Amino acid sequence: MTGGPLAGIRILDLTAVVVGPMATQTLADYGAEVIKVETPGGDILRDLNGRSITPAMSSKFLHLNRNKRSIVLDLKQAIGREALLRLAARADIFLWNFRPSAMNRLKLTYEDVRVVNPRIIYCGMFGFGRGGRYREKAAYDTIIQGGSGVAALHHRVTGEPRYVPIVIADRSVGAIAVQMLLLALINRQRTGEGAEIEVPMFENMAKFVLEEHMYLKTFDPPLGGTGDTRVLERGNRPIPTKDGFICITANTNAQAFALFDAIGRPELKADPRFGSVTARFANVTEFYAMRNESLRQKTTAEWLAIFDRTGIPAMPYHTLDSLMEDPHLHDVGFFEKVNHPTEGKIVNMTLPNRCSFGSRRDFLPAPKLGQHSVEILREIGYDDPAIAEMIESAATIDGRLGRRGLAG
Amino acid sequence: MTGGPLAGIRILDLTAVVVGPMATQTLADYGAEVIKVETPGGDILRDLNGRSITPAMSSKFLHLNRNKRSIVLDLKQAIGREALLRLAARADIFLWNFRPSAMNRLKLTYEDVRVVNPRIIYCGMFGFGRGGRYREKAAYDTIIQGGSGVAALHHRVTGEPRYVPIVIADRSVGAIAVQMLLLALINRQRTGEGAEIEVPMFENMAKFVLEEHMYLKTFDPPLGGTGDTRVLERGNRPIPTKDGFICITANTNAQAFALFDAIGRPELKADPRFGSVTARFANVTEFYAMRNESLRQKTTAEWLAIFDRTGIPAMPYHTLDSLMEDPHLHDVGFFEKVNHPTEGKIVNMTLPNRCSFGSRRDFLPAPKLGQHSVEILREIGYDDPAIAEMIESAATIDGRLGRRGLAG
Numbered sequence: 001m002t003g004g005p006l007a008g009i010r011i012l013d014l015t016a017v018v019v020g021p022m023a024t025q026t027l028a029d030y031g032a033e034v035i036k037v038e039t040p041g042g043d044i045l046r047d048l049n050g051r052s053i054t055p056a057m058s059s060k061f062l063h064l065n066r067n068k069r070s071i072v073l074d075l076k077q078a079i080g081r082e083a084l085l086r087l088a089a090r091a092d093i094f095l096w097n098f099r100p101s102a103m104n105r106l107k108l109t110y111e112d113v114r115v116v117n118p119r120i121i122y123c124g125m126f127g128f129g130r131g132g133r134y135r136e137k138a139a140y141d142t143i144i145q146g147g148s149g150v151a152a153l154h155h156r157v158t159g160e161p162r163y164v165p166i167v168i169a170d171r172s173v174g175a176i177a178v179q180m181l182l183l184a185l186i187n188r189q190r191t192g193e194g195a196e197i198e199v200p201m202f203e204n205m206a207k208f209v210l211e212e213h214m215y216l217k218t219f220d221p222p223l224g225g226t227g228d229t230r231v232l233e234r235g236n237r238p239i240p241t242k243d244g245f246i247c248i249t250a251n252t253n254a255q256a257f258a259l260f261d262a263i264g265r266p267e268l269k270a271d272p273r274f275g276s277v278t279a280r281f282a283n284v285t286e287f288y289a290m291r292n293e294s295l296r297q298k299t300t301a302e303w304l305a306i307f308d309r310t311g312i313p314a315m316p317y318h319t320l321d322s323l324m325e326d327p328h329l330h331d332v333g334f335f336e337k338v339n340h341p342t343e344g345k346i347v348n349m350t351l352p353n354r355c356s357f358g359s360r361r362d363f364l365p366a367p368k369l370g371q372h373s374v375e376i377l378r379e380i381g382y383d384d385p386a387i388a389e390m391i392e393s394a395a396t397i398d399g400r401l402g403r404r405g406l407a408g
Numbered sequence: 409m410t411g412g413p414l415a416g417i418r419i420l421d422l423t424a425v426v427v428g429p430m431a432t433q434t435l436a437d438y439g440a441e442v443i444k445v446e447t448p449g450g451d452i453l454r455d456l457n458g459r460s461i462t463p464a465m466s467s468k469f470l471h472l473n474r475n476k477r478s479i480v481l482d483l484k485q486a487i488g489r490e491a492l493l494r495l496a497a498r499a500d501i502f503l504w505n506f507r508p509s510a511m512n513r514l515k516l517t518y519e520d521v522r523v524v525n526p527r528i529i530y531c532g533m534f535g536f537g538r539g540g541r542y543r544e545k546a547a548y549d550t551i552i553q554g555g556s557g558v559a560a561l562h563h564r565v566t567g568e569p570r571y572v573p574i575v576i577a578d579r580s581v582g583a584i585a586v587q588m589l590l591l592a593l594i595n596r597q598r599t600g601e602g603a604e605i606e607v608p609m610f611e612n613m614a615k616f617v618l619e620e621h622m623y624l625k626t627f628d629p630p631l632g633g634t635g636d637t638r639v640l641e642r643g644n645r646p647i648p649t650k651d652g653f654i655c656i657t658a659n660t661n662a663q664a665f666a667l668f669d670a671i672g673r674p675e676l677k678a679d680p681r682f683g684s685v686t687a688r689f690a691n692v693t694e695f696y697a698m699r700n701e702s703l704r705q706k707t708t709a710e711w712l713a714i715f716d717r718t719g720i721p722a723m724p725y726h727t728l729d730s731l732m733e734d735p736h737l738h739d740v741g742f743f744e745k746v747n748h749p750t751e752g753k754i755v756n757m758t759l760p761n762r763c764s765f766g767s768r769r770d771f772l773p774a775p776k777l778g779q780h781s782v783e784i785l786r787e788i789g790y791d792d793p794a795i796a797e798m799i800e801s802a803a804t805i806d807g808r809l810g811r812r813g814l815a816g
Binding site for chain 1: 550592737
């Protein structure tokens with residue numbers, strides 16, 4: 001057994017790129033067996049992310065697809081679809097992220113899969129809920145960011161519409177999909193029943209953004225406009241120091257007053273503009289302006305020492321490169337070097353959370369395309385002539401390492 | 409019963425602000441009973457977010473704390489701590505987000521709680537893993553963003569270090585905490601055992617950022633530098649139209665070629681700079697530059713119609729206000745008006761995901777501070793004289809609506 005609370009749970013993962021694969025990465029990390037079902041062209045992320053050691057093994061693909069096996073199946077061919085349904089018969093979870101109309105065309109709807117496995121947990125992740133008029137739109141992270149108001153938030157703060165330079169929509173929705181699948185497993189443990197689940201990116205990101213920023217339009221009639229002014233305050237940014245930047249916050253009175261002492265301005269504690277949580281909120285522009293000019297006389301390291309001592313939340317302003325050298329991350333064993341059979345030595349990130357129930361004990365390096373097609377087809381009872389026929393008609397690809405075909 | 413897969417699960421929620429309360433909001437929405445344990449000062453989010461109808465009921469607090477009851481307990485007093493442990497004896501989950509040293513001082517460590525409930529699922533959410541040197545730092549969303557490289561990503565793209573204007577660290581880590589708690593419930597259903605869990609914000613955000621952007625330093629020796637150049641490309645932004653902006657993406661050949669047709673440039677399909685996924689990645693700056701100037705001749709609505717017809721992923725560029733009027737969200741019943749007993753009519757957001765296993769059937773409006781203190785203390789066997797003593801010594805607050813004290 002793999003270890004971890006999901007040991008013995010089997011997942012058929014038809015997803016590609018980020019939003020689905022990051023969800024099954026988490027489930028695999030906690031012990032689930034994940035069979036990654038790829039089209040003959042493979043998960044587009046294999047190539048989307050630029051240079052790699054061997055073809056179709058981009059860095060982001062390596063991170064997101066550890067602990068999974070890869071089978072290629074051309075689902076448009078009857079023998080490909082049939083193999084998938086044989087796999088579904090013995091799976092617990094069936095996860096996909098095409099557009100719903102595509103699943104209809106492939107005859108892989110919930111009804112189709114439930115025929116072979118009434119207890120299946122069938123989960124679709126796609127752009128837009130099927131009850132609404134955008135249901136047939138394709139979705140990607142940036143357009144979901146733009147459609148859920150994220151780029152406009154940036155516009156409000158800086159004067160320029162811009163996406164967040166990291167796939168926050170994919171990653172938020174991927175995390176939520178994990179939640180829904182775990183809830184379905186809990187429900188099934190209680191009731192014996194499978195489930196049908198839909199995780200639409202747009203609605204999830206609309207909730208994400210509007211919980212933060214519906215603000216005074218939460219009230220009916222509204223008390224004012226949308227947008228949490230404190231969060232959107234232009235001055236809320238990393239603060240220049242003598243030799244770079246530092247990231248601090250001072251929300252409570254304890255923190256704010258400690259900051260006033262640290263910068264040699266104790267009189268600000270009694271200043272009606274800054275002397276309470278509500279006062280600092282009401283005068284937020286001035287507060288940040290004062291704060292952003294107050295740290296230029298010392299280096300980042302000097303300020304970090306002072307702030308750690310006085311309980312002011314503070315972190316170094318990390319670049320990607322300095323983050324990889326962060327001493328705390330090295331203390332906790334966050335980075336490990338692993339030997340990938342085709343890509344050589346790679347940097348793997350270990351699990352961030354500590355859980356007494358443990359996690360997966362073994363480690364599967366991210367697979368080449370179709371690396372496990374033959375192995376998996378054999379597991380479900382295909383003999384070599386049947387497999388050869390599937391390879392012949394390109395319904396599958398034999399991507400075993402160092403092998404060509406089934407001979408030898 | 410409340411309905412939903414977590415019906416009957418009882419959660420003691422000692423968390424405040426966003427990262428913890430959003431986690432218990434999700435669990436409450438799916439049927440868990442959440443008892444929100446507040447200090448006499450209350451969850452700081454009640455006031456942090458500006459104006460409200462009645463005091464200490466900010467809009468963000470209303471959204472995040474629906475479906476929960478509030479008890480005030482001063483945990484520094486022995487009678488407050490004792491009441492908490494009596495609640496813990498009958499709870500399934502105990503969730504907190506102070507610094508670990510604070511839980512030591514309060515004598516509410518895992519060992520302390522396990523004495524009264526060996527099967528408890530005890531979960532701490534805090535800034536930094538206890539195995540590392542930052543363990544005693546306090547954490548807030550912005551400093552975690554800055555410490556995990558997010559602000560530096562913005563620096564790379566725009567030349568200015570800046571946080572994302574929405575609490576992505578809080579919300580990512582809150583979603584991950586839900587995952588860990590659900591895994592613990594699954595584990596407990598299988599083994600009968602409780603669990604101890606730690607969810608550190610910094611490590612989780614470092615993984616989030618570096619899965620995206622470790623990029624060519626994933627390989628050892630590195631193939632190049634950090635930072636996924638496609639995602640960090642300055643041209644990857646909402647595109648100006650005749651009357652505003654539009655958000656599109658064109659990753660696959662099918663999408664890119666459809667775009668070239670739509671803008672009247674079919675010859676670009678054979679252009680060596682733009683004719684394949686890898687070519688467009690290699691020439692990404694030019695590709696975006698061409699794309700960003702190609703849509704000025706038509707309005708956003710005209711382009712949306714064209715792109716929907718031709719399968720190019722596209723969304724309107726929404727502001728917060730236009731997002732609240734989005735027709736798809738109204739089609740799916742995303743917004744509902746509810747009557748809050750003290751705040752009047754408010755806009756509530758319904759659950760984004762469709763799950764055949766259902767969700768909570770009732771709706772509890774977000775509570776006033778200590779609104780349920782008396783009710784909850786009575787549930788665990790405190791008689792009125794004992795409750796009066798706790799109120800007298802400010803170990804609790806009786807925040808029942810329209811009531812003063814226990815009389816009448």
